[in-house]
Amino acid sequence: MTSQFANIKWQQQLNSIKQPYSLDFNDVYFNSEDGLAETRYVFIERNDLINRFERLKEPVFTVLETGFGSGLNFYCIADCWLKFAPKSATLRYFSIEKLPLTLADMQRSSELWPQFSAIANEFLAHYKSLQFPRGIFSMAESRIVIDLQLADINDVLPSLQITNKNWPESCVDAFLLDGFAPAKNPDMWSDNNLMHLARLASANATFATFTSASMVRKNLEKAGFVVNKHAGFGKKREMLAGYFHGHQKA
Numbered sequence: 001m002t003s004q005f006a007n008i009k010w011q012q013q014l015n016s017i018k019q020p021y022s023l024d025f026n027d028v029y030f031n032s033e034d035g036l037a038e039t040r041y042v043f044i045e046r047n048d049l050i051n052r053f054e055r056l057k058e059p060v061f062t063v064l065e066t067g068f069g070s071g072l073n074f075y076c077i078a079d080c081w082l083k084f085a086p087k088s089a090t091l092r093y094f095s096i097e098k099l100p101l102t103l104a105d106m107q108r109s110s111e112l113w114p115q116f117s118a119i120a121n122e123f124l125a126h127y128k129s130l131q132f133p134r135g136i137f138s139m140a141e142s143r144i145v146i147d148l149q150l151a152d153i154n155d156v157l158p159s160l161q162i163t164n165k166n167w168p169e170s171c172v173d174a175f176l177l178d179g180f181a182p183a184k185n186p187d188m189w190s191d192n193n194l195m196h197l198a199r200l201a202s203a204n205a206t207f208a209t210f211t212s213a214s215m216v217r218k219n220l221e222k223a224g225f226v227v228n229k230h231a232g233f234g235k236k237r238e239m240l241a242g243y244f245h246g247h248q249k250a
């Protein structure tokens with residue numbers, strides 16, 4: 001790997017467990033009191049993923065995450081996929097990450113979630129050999145394909161193509177918008193980036209994000225998403241989730 005890695009401080013939290021903190025963005029990777037519960041509440045429940053996995057009729061379900069970080073969202077969603085989705089279907093998990101964690105930090109983060117150790121160990125075996133700017137790995141006996149792009153989202157999104165046979169360009173089923181607080185990292189949430197997400201959205205695409213920042217809401221609406229406010233997780237008052245209202249016919 002030749003590019004840059006994340007600068008992490010391992011910070012003591014209330015529960016006395018050390019968790020990763022980004023020195024690049026001065027922000028936490030996940031809720032410091034219960035990161036896993038936050039992932040479940042924000043990204044899994046607001047995208048209705050368990051129900052959608054259980055009822056899936058298509059051979060593929062596609063997730064696009066902005067900000068791979070410590071991999072917590074990936075482990076949690078992969079775990080749900082293996083428990084609830086039909087065995088014959090494939091989860092395609094796309095994620096974009098500008099400053100990946102070093103292998104050591106990724107390993108240490110995964111130890112926070114022993115319930116996901118099987119999927120995390122398989123992932124880490126691939127992560128060891130991951131090269132900038134992209135790695136695509138098949139996991140869990142081909143039930144999951146992860147496609148990690150290690151570059152700035154502003155450089156990746158304009159040329160990103162996610163295709164399937166039914167819909168040549170747009171087939172993301174669920175977006176996980178997880179790019180640090182917009183006040184600290186406005187670039188990640190630009191209207192241009194959110195327009196590109198709309199370009200990649202399937203007709204039934206949903207999104208969820210921990211933030212309720214008005215700039216994010218406005219940019220999502222401008223891009224064609226219907227945006228609803230929900231109660232936030234923990235101390236956060238509100239969060240946003242919703243769905244894509246469809247591609248305009250030319």
Ligand SMILES: C[S@@+](CC[C@H](N)C(=O)[O-])C[C@H]1O[C@@H](n2cnc3c(N)ncnc32)[C@H](O)[C@@H]1O
Binds near residue numbers: 067179
């Ligand atoms: C809150 S963390 C993501 C947490 C992660 N989803 C998890 O499960 O641990 C936000 C991530 O966005 C990444 N990021 C910030 N700005 C970015 C950019 N312009 N392009 C790509 N990734 C970016 C950060 O490096 C960080 O890993």
